[in-house]
Amino acid sequence: MSLEPRSTAPARHAPCAVPPNVLERIIRNGTTEQRDWALSTLSLDATARLTRTHNAAVALARPRRRPAPAPAAIGPRRTIADAEGREILPGVTVRTEGAAAVEDVAVNEAYDGLGATFDFFWSTYARNSIDDEGLPLLATVHYGDHYDNAFWDGQQMVFGDGDGELFNRFTVSLDIIGHELAHGVTEDEAGLAYLNQPGALNESVSDVFGSLVKQHKLDQKAEDADWLIGGGLLAPGVQGVALRSMKAPGTAFDDPVLGKDDQPDHMSRYVYTSADNGGVHINSGIPNKAFYNVATAFGGHAWEKAGKIWYETLRSPVLRTNASFRSFASITVTQARTLFGSDGAKTVQEGWRAVGVRV
Amino acid sequence: MSDRERVRVVLERSGGFAGRTIRRGLDTDDLPDAEAEALRALVGALPAAPAHAAGPAKAAGPDRFTYAVAVDAAGHQGVHHFADPLPEAAKSLIQLLSKAPLLPAHG
Ligand SMILES: [Zn+2]
Numbered sequence: 001m002s003l004e005p006r007s008t009a010p011a012r013h014a015p016c017a018v019p020p021n022v023l024e025r026i027i028r029n030g031t032t033e034q035r036d037w038a039l040s041t042l043s044l045d046a047t048a049r050l051t052r053t054h055n056a057a058v059a060l061a062r063p064r065r066r067p068a069p070a071p072a073a074i075g076p077r078r079t080i081a082d083a084e085g086r087e088i089l090p091g092v093t094v095r096t097e098g099a100a101a102v103e104d105v106a107v108n109e110a111y112d113g114l115g116a117t118f119d120f121f122w123s124t125y126a127r128n129s130i131d132d133e134g135l136p137l138l139a140t141v142h143y144g145d146h147y148d149n150a151f152w153d154g155q156q157m158v159f160g161d162g163d164g165e166l167f168n169r170f171t172v173s174l175d176i177i178g179h180e181l182a183h184g185v186t187e188d189e190a191g192l193a194y195l196n197q198p199g200a201l202n203e204s205v206s207d208v209f210g211s212l213v214k215q216h217k218l219d220q221k222a223e224d225a226d227w228l229i230g231g232g233l234l235a236p237g238v239q240g241v242a243l244r245s246m247k248a249p250g251t252a253f254d255d256p257v258l259g260k261d262d263q264p265d266h267m268s269r270y271v272y273t274s275a276d277n278g279g280v281h282i283n284s285g286i287p288n289k290a291f292y293n294v295a296t297a298f299g300g301h302a303w304e305k306a307g308k309i310w311y312e313t314l315r316s317p318v319l320r321t322n323a324s325f326r327s328f329a330s331i332t333v334t335q336a337r338t339l340f341g342s343d344g345a346k347t348v349q350e351g352w353r354a355v356g357v358r359v
Numbered sequence: 360m361s362d363r364e365r366v367r368v369v370l371e372r373s374g375g376f377a378g379r380t381i382r383r384g385l386d387t388d389d390l391p392d393a394e395a396e397a398l399r400a401l402v403g404a405l406p407a408a409p410a411h412a413a414g415p416a417k418a419a420g421p422d423r424f425t426y427a428v429a430v431d432a433a434g435h436q437g438v439h440h441f442a443d444p445l446p447e448a449a450k451s452l453i454q455l456l457s458k459a460p461l462l463p464a465h466g
Contacts, residue, residue, distance in 0.1 A: 146458060149375040151422040165461065166381065176376060183421040194421055202421060203378075230377070243377050258379055259464030274414050276425075281378020 074128055076118035077136035080107050083143040090140045090156060106141040106171045110159060113177030114139055120178070120213045121185070124303045125311050130184035137181075141171060150176055152183040165235055166258060172232045178213030179206040179229065189314045191321045198323050199280035204287035208310055211246060212303045222295040222302040228252065246292045249285030265289045267325070267356030286355050287325060294332075294351035298344075309335045309348060329359040366399050366432040370456035373415065376422045382462040385455070401452040402430055405439055416442035426453055 076097065082104070083091035094107050101108045114137045121127035129135040139157035147160025150170035157180055159170045170176055183206050186192055192202040207229050215225045229252075230243035240253020240261070249263035263285030264270055270286065273279045291310065295302035312335040313319060319331055329352040337345035352359045369384040387395035405428070416425040419442050426441040428449070441449050 145454065148372075148377070148381070148457075149422065149424060151376065151420065154420060163458075167377065170376065179376070180422065187421075194418065206421070233377075243379075256463055257381070257461045275373050275380060276378050277374065277418055281374070 074122065074134065076115050076129070077134070078111055078114050079136065079138045080110050080114075081138065081140045082107065083140050085142055085145050085161075087144045087147075089143070089153070089158065090138060091143075104141075106159065106161070106169050109169075109171035110139040110141050110157070110177070113171060113174050114157070114181070116174055116217045117178045117181045117213050120209075120216045120303070124212075124216065124307065127185070127311075130181060131188050150180050152180045152187075154184075154187070157181065162233070162235065166238055167233055168235055170233065173214075173230055174217060175207075175210035175214045175229050175231070176233065177210075179210030182206040182209035185209070186314060190319050190323075192319075192323065193321050194277055194280060196278035196280075197283070197325050198321065199277050200283035201287055201323060201325065201328050203280045203284035204291070205310065205314060207244060207246060207284060207288050208291050208307070212307050215301070216303055221300055222292075222306070223299060225302070227292055234258075244281075244285070244288070246288040249289050263288075265355060286357070287328070290329070290352045290355045290357065293354050294348050297347045297351060305340060305344065306348075309339060309344075312339065325357050326359065329357045333359050364399065364433055366395075366402055366430070366435075368398065368402060368431070368452075368456060369429045369462065370453065370459065371427040371429070372457070373425045373427070374418050374422065375424050378422075380465065382464065383456055383459040384462050385459045398455070399432075401455065402432065402435060404448055405430070405435075405452065406446070406448055413438075413440050416440040419443050428452065428456070 078095075078097045079090075079093055080095040081089075081091040082094045083089065094104065095102055095111055101111075118129060118137065121129070129137065137157070138155070139159065141159045141161075143158045143160050146163040148163050148167050150157070150159045152158075157177070162168045162170060183202070186202055186205050190205075192198045192205070194202055210229060211225065211227060214220075215222075218225075227247035228242035228245055231241065233243060234240050234253065238253065238258060239255040240258065242252045244261070244263060245252045249265040250261050252261040252263075254260045262271065263282055265285055266289075267286060271279045271282045273282070276282065291306060294309070295306035298305040309332050313328065313331045316331050316335065319328065323331075329348075332352070333345050333348050336348040340347075349359050364387075366387045367384065368386075369382060371380055371382050373380045385398055387398055390398060415427060418425050423443045425443075426445075426449075428439045428441070430437060430439070439449070441453065445453055
């Protein structure tokens with residue numbers, strides 16, 4: 001079996017080089033024949049973003065017969081459910097949007113974390129939820145028995161209570177909640193394959209936005225943030241401060257059971273392994289450190305420049321599902337130039353070069 | 360599998376949000392009779408071990424777990440690879456091993 005992402009990830013782009021915005025223009029202004037061609041070309045691309053572009057273009061091309069429904073108020077539309085220790089989703093609803101806090105701390109942490117993450121994406125990048133179409137946010141807490149994980153299953157968030165020996169409850173840290181919801185955003189926008197370099201980029205993008213959600217909530221500047229992922233998650237007695245450090249990859253923990261944090265901070269120490277889908281949680285240290293370099297070089301609120309550049313990179317139609325560190329990095333440089341001029345591009349270039357990614 | 364036969368099982372769980380490989384294990388020699396018997400039954404219910412060594416399973420999605428269950432018993436030796444969602448035949452054994460004593464990390 002080949003593990004090359006090229007063979008597992010479907011091609012993301014229509015087999016023609018016409019950018020979607022040009023196709024859109026053809027749909028609006030072209031002849032019937034041109035319009036049909038452009039619509040079918042757009043529909044070959046399976047990503048959700050281009051599907052939306054396609055649908056919007058179809059709506060423009062064919063006038064509505066019915067008036068559009070009134071847009072719902074923008075907001076996270078949260079539902080928190082309780083799996084009561086079983087591995088069944090979604091479980092019993094325990095708190096809905098606007099309802100008062102309950103006694104259960106995991107329920108409130110999930111509710112607040114989903115709210116902070118929604119607020120981050122909406123107020124900084126005008127993104128309306130995971131899918132940018134106002135997807136209501138559903139989270140299940142108390143999933144499984146001593147369950148050591150949190151994940152986005154493609155439709156909802158799932159949080160375990162942790163085993164208490166190694167890990168505490170997974171709602172404990174806001175960057176974990178932001179990390180998991182960011183997996184939903186990445187899946188929607190870029191579909192980065194979860195293997196080797198694109199997988200490590202997928203992980204890194206989640207750490208980046210997870211950390212930014214926390215920094216935004218705390219109103220921290222890049223130079224004041226701790227850049228830790230999963231602070232508070234390690235159970236008492238485990239030797240470490242968090243699961244990952246974006247500022248200093250490889251230094252978050254050193255424990256007899258957990259092992260030593262082995263995240264590299266430079267391409268020369270890239271880890272080749274068949275475990276963890278090619279070490280996606282290990283090699284993410286390299287792009288994590290690059291982001292930290294860029295964010296601190298710009299200074300100020302990291303979401304304003306570095307975060308904006310990474311967000312637009314994720315949305316870029318030229319980002320492929322099997323992107324390498326280098327191809328991702330080169331798109332960040334292009335986005336930086338567009339958004340912040342040649343000085344911005346230089347800052348981003350230097351951030352990547354410091355971790356051994358040549359751009 | 361006979362009543363008194365020694366069975367040792369080590370679970371290596373990889374991936375997850377933490378992305379760490381966590382090892383836990385059980386040994387019938389260390390268990391009360393009833394629990395030892397339950398462990399033998401769960402190991403006996405596993406699907407046949409692959410004829411040749413297979414690589415790790417691929418995670419079903421971001422931050423999902425993969426599992427390697429190493430069995431050491433007279434009539435049954437080998438490593439079984441699984442990913443979430445688990446097959447029924449492996450679910451109870453992995454749930455049991457997920458609460459077993461921790462073993463030191465490799466390396
Ligand atoms: Zn992740």
